Structures are given as C-alpha cells and as structure tokens.
Amino acid sequence: MAWWQWVVDVAGAILILILLYGLALVIRRRVITRNHGTIELSHRVRPSGDGRGWVLGVGRYSGERLEWFRLFSLSPRPKKVWAREALSYDGRRAPLGVEQMSLYPDHVVIVCQSAEGEVELALGAASLTGFQSWLEASPPGTDWDR
Numbered sequence: 001m002a003w004w005q006w007v008v009d010v011a012g013a014i015l016i017l018i019l020l021y022g023l024a025l026v027i028r029r030r031v032i033t034r035n036h037g038t039i040e041l042s043h044r045v046r047p048s049g050d051g052r053g054w055v056l057g058v059g060r061y062s063g064e065r066l067e068w069f070r071l072f073s074l075s076p077r078p079k080k081v082w083a084r085e086a087l088s089y090d091g092r093r094a095p096l097g098v099e100q101m102s103l104y105p106d107h108v109v110i111v112c113q114s115a116e117g118e119v120e121l122a123l124g125a126a127s128l129t130g131f132q133s134w135l136e137a138s139p140p141g142t143d144w145d146r
Contacts, residue, residue: 024074029058031076032069037061039127042103043068043080044120051098054122061134086115089135092128 032038041059046052056071060078066087067078090111095103099122103109107122110131123131 021074025072028074028076032058032060037130039123039130040104040107041068041127042107042122044122047118047120051096051102054099054102056104059121059123059127066131066134082112082114082119084135087119087135088113089132090118095122 038058038060040056042054042056044053045055057079058069058071060067060069064084066082066084068080068082069075070079073079090113092108092110095107095109099109103122104124106124108125108128109120109122110128112119112121
C-alpha cells in the first residue's frame, strides 16, 4: 500500500472518530436536559484576576441541587454540585475584558458563596431570574434562615 493511501485511511479514521464524538455529545446533552430544568451555565473553575478559568457548561436543577456539566465532556455525571441550602447569591456584574470572549454574549457573571468558598457562574439574564427564584424557594416544611 502506498504512503498516501495510509494517510487517507488515517484521515478517514480521524474524521469518523470526530463525528462519533460529536454524536455522543448531542446524545449526552439530550439525556441531561430530559425531565429537568436546564440552563446554559458557565463556571469559573480557576479563579484568577485576569478573566481566565471559565468553562462552558450546562446547569440542571435537580430537586435541592444545582448540577453543573461541562459542555464538551462525555461524562454522564455532573462535574460540580451545589446544594440549595449551602449556596447564597452575592451579586452580579458584566463580563470584563477577556471574559467577554470566553462567555456567551448575553451572559452576566454572578458571585455566590458556598461551603467551599466563592463560586463564580455566568448565565443569561432570564436564567438569572430563575436561579434567584430557585435559590429563594424551599419545599414545604423547611425553615431555612437566609
């Protein structure tokens, strides 16, 4: 077999792997969004002052928890989970500098406090209203001091 045939075979195999990866991402996203409220939710995994460390993802409200899934991961499990009672909203701001290129165009950055410390998330304005409602709501019979 000639060398160029090997190159074509390898390129074809790589193309098939890329297509399978893309299909797996679509199927995973459909499974995550089924039967739950989901939002586009970016999370700053590496806090730094220069606007870096943001990872795009999907947030899912699952009862008393907010689950965060990385957008380009194949894992069926959430990467981060925050309990409603351990999360408090501190405020919001517009994306600054490099953040404007890292995040979706209409997203705002919010700062929350959790048991692990400060959490920075980015979501759309409509999703922020839903997030605040979810955070303030509690099931009947619960008496949380906020």
